Amino acid sequence: xxxxxxxxxxxxxxxxxxxxxxxxxxxxxxxxxxxxxxxxxxxxxxxxxxxxxxxxxxxxxxxxxxx
Numbered sequence: 001x002x003x004x005x006x007x008x009x010x011x012x013x014x015x016x017x018x019x020x021x022x023x024x025x026x027x028x029x030x031x032x033x034x035x036x037x038x039x040x041x042x043x044x045x046x047x048x049x050x051x052x053x054x055x056x057x058x059x060x061x062x063x064x065x066x067x
Contacts, residue, residue: 033039058064 030043033043
């Protein structure tokens with residue numbers, strides 16, 4: 001039974017390392033764009049607009065009101 005719990009305890013570490021690996025591989029190609037101010041501002045604007053779009057979409061889908 002102890003082996004079972006040791007095996008199950010490995011899953012959170014796997015999930016974290018897998019997620020961080022995907023995140024770093026997705027961000028790495030964008031790093032050169034952050035060296036120039038013009039592209040950095042555009043990239044930050046795109047990230048913020050995606051976050052706002054997702055927020056509004058989820059609020060509308062879930063029927064949450066602003067008030």
